[in-house]
Amino acid sequence: MGKPLIHRSPMPGLGLSMGVTLTMLSLVVLLPIGALLWKGASFGVGNIWDTINRERVWAALFLSFRLSLFAALFNLVFGVMLAWVLVRYRFPGRRILDAAVDLPFALPTAVAGIALTALYAPNGAFGSIAKELGAKIAYTQWGIFIALIFVGLPFVTRTVQPVVEEIEREVEEASATLGASRGHTIRWVILPMLAPAALTGFALSLARAVGEYGSVIFIAGNIPLKTEIAPLLIVIQLEEFNYDAAAAIGIAMLLISFAMLLVINLIQVFSRRRIGYV
Amino acid sequence: MSDARLIPFRPATEETPTTRLVLIGLAIGGLGLLVFGPLLIVFAEALAQGWGAAIAALSNPDAASAMRLTLIIAAIAVPLNAAFGIAAAWFITKFDFRGKAFLITLIDLPFSVSPVVAGLCIILMFGSNSLLGGWLVASGYPIVFALPGIILATMFVTFPFVARELIPVMIEQGRAEEEAALTLGASGWRVFATVTLPNIRWALLYGVLLSNARAMGEFGAVAVVSGKIRGQTATMPITIEMLYNEYLSVAAFSLAAVLTLLALLTLLLKTALELRHADQLAAARRP
Numbered sequence: 001m002g003k004p005l006i007h008r009s010p011m012p013g014l015g016l017s018m019g020v021t022l023t024m025l026s027l028v029v030l031l032p033i034g035a036l037l038w039k040g041a042s043f044g045v046g047n048i049w050d051t052i053n054r055e056r057v058w059a060a061l062f063l064s065f066r067l068s069l070f071a072a073l074f075n076l077v078f079g080v081m082l083a084w085v086l087v088r089y090r091f092p093g094r095r096i097l098d099a100a101v102d103l104p105f106a107l108p109t110a111v112a113g114i115a116l117t118a119l120y121a122p123n124g125a126f127g128s129i130a131k132e133l134g135a136k137i138a139y140t141q142w143g144i145f146i147a148l149i150f151v152g153l154p155f156v157t158r159t160v161q162p163v164v165e166e167i168e169r170e171v172e173e174a175s176a177t178l179g180a181s182r183g184h185t186i187r188w189v190i191l192p193m194l195a196p197a198a199l200t201g202f203a204l205s206l207a208r209a210v211g212e213y214g215s216v217i218f219i220a221g222n223i224p225l226k227t228e229i230a231p232l233l234i235v236i237q238l239e240e241f242n243y244d245a246a247a248a249i250g251i252a253m254l255l256i257s258f259a260m261l262l263v264i265n266l267i268q269v270f271s272r273r274r275i276g277y278v
Numbered sequence: 279m280s281d282a283r284l285i286p287f288r289p290a291t292e293e294t295p296t297t298r299l300v301l302i303g304l305a306i307g308g309l310g311l312l313v314f315g316p317l318l319i320v321f322a323e324a325l326a327q328g329w330g331a332a333i334a335a336l337s338n339p340d341a342a343s344a345m346r347l348t349l350i351i352a353a354i355a356v357p358l359n360a361a362f363g364i365a366a367a368w369f370i371t372k373f374d375f376r377g378k379a380f381l382i383t384l385i386d387l388p389f390s391v392s393p394v395v396a397g398l399c400i401i402l403m404f405g406s407n408s409l410l411g412g413w414l415v416a417s418g419y420p421i422v423f424a425l426p427g428i429i430l431a432t433m434f435v436t437f438p439f440v441a442r443e444l445i446p447v448m449i450e451q452g453r454a455e456e457e458a459a460l461t462l463g464a465s466g467w468r469v470f471a472t473v474t475l476p477n478i479r480w481a482l483l484y485g486v487l488l489s490n491a492r493a494m495g496e497f498g499a500v501a502v503v504s505g506k507i508r509g510q511t512a513t514m515p516i517t518i519e520m521l522y523n524e525y526l527s528v529a530a531f532s533l534a535a536v537l538t539l540l541a542l543l544t545l546l547l548k549t550a551l552e553l554r555h556a557d558q559l560a561a562a563r564r565p
Contacts, residue, residue, distance in 0.1 A: 012466025020365035032399035106541035108495025115316035176290030211392025214497030
């Protein structure tokens with residue numbers, strides 16, 4: 001016989017905790033997502049394809065995923081560096097820096113959006129410097145890139161930081177004793193230990209960036225084909241009460257983000273098998 | 279004295295002082311551009327025309343109603359999510375059943391769904407075009423473009439926060455203490471209140487803190503379901519957007535400054551929790 005569905009346990013509250021968990025999960029998350037999929041099913045695969053297969057939609061989807069990927073890659077490198085600096089070095093203001101990493105989690109996205117726009121607009125503090133150098137940041141893809149870096153900033157640092165804390169110095173000493181340079185030790189000893197956690201942070205950062213709306217729309221300029229992100233297209237369709245088209249784009253976004261997370265999970269399983277879990 | 283003595287000793291497990299300085303500089307510079315800059319500009323723009331203008335903007339009836347609405351939403355959504363988080367963590371950590379990993383994946387699902395798609399889902403489920411929503415509107419209980427829809431959207435995006443903090447902590451603490459209390463004849467609720475709750479209180483507070491920050495600041499999901507009716511369904515972030523788009527910069531940034539102060543308070547409390555109760559928080563452990 002197989003395992004029972006639920007093991008017998010002397011613990012109280014099985015019915016209550018299971019009931020609350022499953023009811024709320026269904027009401028708040030599963031049924032609404034089901035409603036989206038149901039809408040898609042009744043709209044039909046052919047119609048969904050016709051909705052997505054337009055230049056403006058492709059441009060928005062491609063823009064969202066491409067810039068999210070770049071922003072997550074930036075956060076991967078910067079986040080690992082930041083985790084290293086915060087754990088290993090002692091300098092004045094380190095605690096403030098450490099606390100500031102979490103600001104993107106705490107600051108509402110709309111606030112971040114208008115603040116970044118005010119800063120990076122051609123007449124803003126940083127934007128005017130860029131303007132003198134002949135670059136435009138806000139209302140271009142660079143602006144979207146910066147907003148996406150902002151929202152994904154804490155993920156890599158926060159997943160990698162505890163791992164850096166637990167690296168034993170003996171391992172680094174052993175590597176140095178065997179004649180490895182510091183750079184060699186970092187590349188071949190330390191980075192492989194950080195890789196699984198860094199990848200987790202990268203995936204979280206990517207997932208967050210793909211769906212981001214609030215901090216991006218202010219700085220993006222929202223020009224169709226150029227700086228229009230996929231979530232904005234959904235909002236535009238909804239404002240025109242075009243629920244079928246909104247659902248079609250929504251389903252496409254869901255599918256692509258799940259596919260990306262699946263790929264990243266597979267890479268993670270593979271890398272853990274290769275370098276071992278640390 | 280030989281020349282070798284002049285070279286300062288550096289352990290083999292440390293980077294050169296130059297590398298350190300460069301890395302620290304990059305860290306400060308990067309966070310300056312991305313975090314401290316935006317933080318300062320919010321207050322600078324809010325006070326661009328002095329304190330009087332900022333305070334006048336906040337006492338505007340629309341701003342006041344937005345603040346009230348945001349508080350109401352958090353006061354309803356956050357306790358509901360805390361209750362869910364406790365129930366889910368209890369169910370997952372105190373019992374053994376098949377499909378546990380799948381259930382955890384489902385609870386985490388809102389993290390990988392765009393807030394805009396979350397709002398879209400709620401409109402498709404409860405909007406007046408849907409079967410259920412049509413019936414609810416006909417019976418006088420509209421969900422979408424009204425308070426219940428905003429609360430549902432807020433709960434969707436903050437759904438995993440409390441559960442995610444509690445589950446690792448409760449796994450680590452095991453069941454032995456609860457089992458001992460049960461053997462001594464304590465009732466289920468008593469076990470929870472006197473054994474489990476004291477063990478998880480800091481993790482619970484941590485989860486509630488994060489959940490509250492997100493609930494008060496949620497924009498994408500709420501923007502979609504709220505209908506943006508001024509004075510009725512416009513939350514603080516929505517009102518900020520409306521004011522900003524009307525070029526009322528001082529008013530928009532004044533409201534934004536209130537939310538920023540709230541975010542700073544959240545960070546302060548969070549850091550204090552991490553410093554004092556690191557041993558009882560999941561976030562301080564390895565993922």
